[in-house]
Structure formats: structure tokens, C-alpha cells
Amino acid sequence: ASGNLAGIFMPLMSKDDNIATRLVRAAYLYSLNRWKDLGGIGAAIEGAQCGVLHLARDGAHAQVQRQIAASGLYPRAFARWLEAPEATAMLGAPAPDGAWWFEQGGWARPASVCAAMLDACGALLTRRFSSSALRLERGDGEWLVREADGALIAAAPTVILAAGTGAVDFEQAAGLPLDAVRGQVTHLAEGSLPSLPFVVCREAYMTPAHQGVVCVGASYDADADAKLRPSSQEENIAKIADILDVAPFEAPLAGRTGFRCMAADRLPLAGALPDPGTPGRCERLRDVPRWPGLFGLLGYASRGLIWAPLAAELLACQLEGEPLPLERQLAEALDPARFLLRERRRAA
Ligand SMILES: Cc1cc2nc3c(=O)[nH]c(=O)nc-3n(C[C@H](O)[C@H](O)[C@H](O)COP(=O)(O)OP(=O)(O)OC[C@H]3O[C@@H](n4cnc5c(N)ncnc54)[C@H](O)[C@@H]3O)c2cc1C
Structure with missing residues (x-):
């Protein structure tokens, strides 16, 4: 799975600051420091700490995120809640339910890490x-x-x-x-979608273009098929098109399939x-x-x-x-x- 062109990194937020959220926070902050010590992302490590815009799924989801933001527990550099006008302006497409802006998040090429x-x-x-x-x-x-x-x-x-x-x-x-959970990432030529200088995610994510390629992913599938398949690609494209408010389109079948190693409670x-x-x-x-x-x-x-x-x-x-x-x-x-x-x- 570590052979993917890009992996994204960002924190996890929850209202009750549960164990998984606390662990992800610790892992995220630890990794940012570790990578800095190794020479930094964008330098010794291929990638960019370009920020991640994590859009709320719907109004109810946004309401919970607003309450988390109102707790005042998080420094702005860690997580900043954006209401619809600001999120929409950043995305260049409607973001009616707002978004988290994780300024220190981004993407990295796992092989280079x-x-x-x-x-x-x-x-x-x-x-x-x-x-x-x-x-x-x-x-x-x-x-x-x-x-x-x-x-x-x-x-x-x-x-x-x-x-x-x-x-x-x-x-x-x-x-x-x-369990082994199949995932397919779609590789699109730069320019296939509106370009953004940061990672955007909701049901799918899109990385900024790097060496002419944009990564969109990733599917979650229950089967063990290691080959790329059109249905997973269409699913990825439909989700990102919905996020960016563009019409779904066809693209040459390109990407990578991998298998996530997942425990029953999803913790390592x-x-x-x-x-x-x-x-x-x-x-x-x-x-x-x-x-x-x-x-x-x-x-x-x-x-x-x-x-x-x-x-x-x-x-x-x-x-x-x-x-x-x-x-x-x-x-x-x-x-x-x-x-x-x-x-x-x-x-x-
Ligand atoms: C589609 C997809 C998208 C993902 N997106 C992200 C993301 O955006 N951000 C993120 O952080 N993570 C992401 N992940 C998850 C991430 O890729 C994995 O969590 C990570 O790669 C796991 O690393 P690992 O070293 O534990 O396992 P792997 O990278 O799977 O490496 C295991 C290695 O062990 C070797 N091996 C296994 N058995 C044997 C054996 N018997 N003998 C010899 N060698 C063996 C394998 O060949 C392989 O090289 C994604 C995963 C997938 C599939």
C-alpha cells in the first residue's frame, strides 16, 4: 500500500475527543515533527504541507464541527473552522456546509517518506x-x-x-x-479538474497536481481484485466532481490499487x-x-x-x-x- 504516489495527512476531529481522535492527533503532530527533523516535506521528502480543506458532509455534520470549533481548544494552525462563505471562496465551488482548514496538513509520497x-x-x-x-x-x-x-x-x-x-x-x-480492504486511487492528467493549491476532501480527496498528475481517491471495496477497474474510477471521479461542482467525465483508466490492513476497531x-x-x-x-x-x-x-x-x-x-x-x-x-x-x- 505504501507504493501509492501520494498519501494525505490531516488530523481527526470528534466532539467527545475520543481515543481514536486523541491517537490520531498524537500521531499527526508526532509525524510533522519527525518529518521536519528528517529535512522536511517539500525538501527531503517529496510532497507539500499545503493544507487540507475538509468539507463538512451536510448540515448536521457541520453543526457538530461548529460545536467542536466553539470549544476553543484548538490553535488555528491545527484546525480552523470555516463557515460557508470562506470555504466556498477557497474551494471556488459551493461549500454550503463549511469546512475545516488544516493548515499544517498536506500530502507526501510514501516511498520518499x-x-x-x-x-x-x-x-x-x-x-x-x-x-x-x-x-x-x-x-x-x-x-x-x-x-x-x-x-x-x-x-x-x-x-x-x-x-x-x-x-x-x-x-x-x-x-x-x-482485514484487507481494497482501495483504488485514480491518476488524472493535470487540468482534468479545476486545480487547487491544497488537498480537498469529503467523500473523496484530490491532491494538488505534482509532475502533471492529480491523485483522486480512494475507493473502499470488499473484494480482493488487484486490477484497476472502471467502476472504481467512475466512483472516484463522480465524488470529486460533486465536490468541485463540475460534470462527471471519462478519463483513461489510470491509477493504483492497494490493500489497507485494517483491524476490527480500525486502530493500529x-x-x-x-x-x-x-x-x-x-x-x-x-x-x-x-x-x-x-x-x-x-x-x-x-x-x-x-x-x-x-x-x-x-x-x-x-x-x-x-x-x-x-x-x-x-x-x-x-x-x-x-x-x-x-x-x-x-x-x-
Ligand atoms: C488506495 C489507498 C489509499 C490510501 N491513502 C492513504 C492516505 O491518503 N494517507 C495515508 O496516510 N494512508 C493512506 N493509505 C494507507 C497506507 O497506504 C497504509 O496504511 C500504509 O501503506 C501501510 O504501510 P505498511 O508498511 O504497514 O504496509 P504496506 O505498505 O502494505 O507494506 C507491507 C510490505 O510487506 C511486504 N510483505 C508482506 N508479507 C510478506 C512476506 N510474507 N514476505 C515478504 N514480504 C512481505 C509487502 O510486500 C509490502 O512490501 C491508503 C491505502 C490505500 C490502499
């Missing part, structure tokens, strides 16, 4: 790329990472599984409740992986049996760009015994053992 992060590791990191399906085997006090044909690639006491939708193909992670999994094969009563997360030395960074769903830096930092702190970058309640919400805990509590 990955490259910048890998480069930042310097000589501490040895990279071994392989296109083969890997598997894990427990050796004498360590994990053996093997290619499909059995060849040993590496042996280590600690392994972090960060394989997206492929994680459940590993025997040790097969029981995790992770960051931490030690549970071992469902070991029986026992579980009252708390710390009672849940875990594989020795096996960790996961998974389930980034639709926000991989901002989940990845924070989830990785959280896990690094857990492994090193450092203070966590999140309060305990939020860190526990990402514990990969939360699903097995619920199952065992229900069974008890």
Missing part, C-alpha cells in the same frame, strides 16, 4: 530486500527468518512484523483480526504479538500470553503515513524500557493483544 526514514538510520541499519514470501521459525532462543524455499535470511532474538496485509500469512500472526497494532496457542485466564493485557521477542507494527488502515512514525516510536520505547510517547490508556488501545483479551474475557 520511507526512504528518508531509512536513510536517517545510517550505518545502524542493514537492509536486506527480498521479494520472496518470508516465514518465521522459532530457533534456540531466537527467531529464524526464512525465504519460501527455506534459505535462512536472518536470525535474531527480536523480530518486528510490519508486513501490512501479508502479516496474517505468517503462522504466528494468523489469528489477528486484520503496535507491540508484542499475542500467542493464542497458550491457554490461560486473562483479566488484563499483561496476562495475555505473547510470543517471545515477536512484535508487530500493523493495521495502519487509511492513515499509514502518520501512524507509522508514532507506532514505531512507541514500540522502540517499549523495547528499550524508555518512557512512552503516549499516555498509558492510548498505548493500551494499540496493544495487539487487545482482541485476544476480549475473547478470553468473554469465554471466562
Whole structure:
């Protein structure tokens, strides 16, 4: 999924400032700082911190957003509520229900974020790329990472599984409740749609043109078809045309299909992986049996760009015994053992 040309990043707002909202806020702010340290978006990282205009869906949705804005909790640079006249002026099309303006949001090319992060590791990191399906085997006090044909690639006491939708193909992670949710992004030639210098989104999003291409996405589909298909493209175009108040049009089939790795509660999994094969009563997360030395960074769903830096930092702190970058309640919400805990509590 990280092969997409562009991913957008922005915060999430909710009236009750629930756990998901707090986590997304932490991830968003952490990522912005991290990327700045790596050289910045638009410099070391391909993309632009051009702002995101997030339009309200309808009048009722706008009313809730207005109440959130009225709480006065958010600095303008983080989130600013725009009423219809201002939102309409920015969009250049009717925005009757208003919008959030996330000034620090924008888009980035995931591959360039990955490259910048890998480069930042310097000589501490040895990279071994392989296109083969890997598997894990427990050796004498360590994990053996093997290619499909059995060849040993590496042996280590600690392994972090960060394989997206492929994680459940590993025997040790097969029981995790992770779904693969298809998504198709449409690539349009610059000029196919009215151009905007920022990201706009509602039911769909559109990035500003970059190297002559505008990205519009992304569909949410239940099937496993990896090929581009006209129906998803038409859906993307119809949604963005509605947002920009232009007539739907036909465009050559171009884009990219990927699969989001999504947990039942849509939150990531960051931490030690549970071992469902070991029986026992579980009252708390710390009672849940875990594989020795096996960790996961998974389930980034639709926000991989901002989940990845924070989830990785959280896990690094857990492994090193450092203070966590999140309060305990939020860190526990990402514990990969939360699903097995619920199952065992229900069974008890
Ligand atoms: C259409 C679409 C649009 C999206 N838009 C956005 C967006 O706007 N903003 C945003 O933040 N996020 C977006 N996302 C989500 C984002 O792309 C993902 O959250 C992110 O890419 C997940 O990264 P990952 O490294 O966990 O997994 P992936 O990028 O899926 O990488 C997993 C890697 O593991 C490898 N692998 C798996 N199993 C094995 C195995 N057995 N052996 C060897 N290798 C293996 C795979 O080949 C792959 O390279 C979008 C996703 C899709 C599909």
C-alpha cells in the first residue's frame, strides 16, 4: 500500500475527543515533527504541507464541527473552522456546509517518506530486500527468518512484523483480526479538474497536481481484485466532481490499487504479538500470553503515513524500557493483544 504516489495527512476531529481522535492527533503532530527533523516535506521528502480543506458532509455534520470549533481548544494552525462563505471562496465551488482548514496538513509520497526514514538510520541499519514470501521459525532462543524455499535470511532474538496485509500469512500472526480492504486511487492528467493549491476532501480527496498528475481517491471495496477497474474510477471521479461542482467525465483508466490492513476497531497494532496457542485466564493485557521477542507494527488502515512514525516510536520505547510517547490508556488501545483479551474475557 505504501507504493501509492501520494498519501494525505490531516488530523481527526470528534466532539467527545475520543481515543481514536486523541491517537490520531498524537500521531499527526508526532509525524510533522519527525518529518521536519528528517529535512522536511517539500525538501527531503517529496510532497507539500499545503493544507487540507475538509468539507463538512451536510448540515448536521457541520453543526457538530461548529460545536467542536466553539470549544476553543484548538490553535488555528491545527484546525480552523470555516463557515460557508470562506470555504466556498477557497474551494471556488459551493461549500454550503463549511469546512475545516488544516493548515499544517498536506500530502507526501510514501516511498520518499520511507526512504528518508531509512536513510536517517545510517550505518545502524542493514537492509536486506527480498521479494520472496518470508516465514518465521522459532530457533534456540531466537527467531529464524526464512525465504519460501527455506534459505535462512536472518536470525535474531527480536523480530518486528510490519508486513501490512501479508502479516496474517505468517503462522504466528494468523489469528489477528486484520482485514484487507481494497482501495483504488485514480491518476488524472493535470487540468482534468479545476486545480487547487491544497488537498480537498469529503467523500473523496484530490491532491494538488505534482509532475502533471492529480491523485483522486480512494475507493473502499470488499473484494480482493488487484486490477484497476472502471467502476472504481467512475466512483472516484463522480465524488470529486460533486465536490468541485463540475460534470462527471471519462478519463483513461489510470491509477493504483492497494490493500489497507485494517483491524476490527480500525486502530493500529503496535507491540508484542499475542500467542493464542497458550491457554490461560486473562483479566488484563499483561496476562495475555505473547510470543517471545515477536512484535508487530500493523493495521495502519487509511492513515499509514502518520501512524507509522508514532507506532514505531512507541514500540522502540517499549523495547528499550524508555518512557512512552503516549499516555498509558492510548498505548493500551494499540496493544495487539487487545482482541485476544476480549475473547478470553468473554469465554471466562
Ligand atoms: C488506495 C489507498 C489509499 C490510501 N491513502 C492513504 C492516505 O491518503 N494517507 C495515508 O496516510 N494512508 C493512506 N493509505 C494507507 C497506507 O497506504 C497504509 O496504511 C500504509 O501503506 C501501510 O504501510 P505498511 O508498511 O504497514 O504496509 P504496506 O505498505 O502494505 O507494506 C507491507 C510490505 O510487506 C511486504 N510483505 C508482506 N508479507 C510478506 C512476506 N510474507 N514476505 C515478504 N514480504 C512481505 C509487502 O510486500 C509490502 O512490501 C491508503 C491505502 C490505500 C490502499
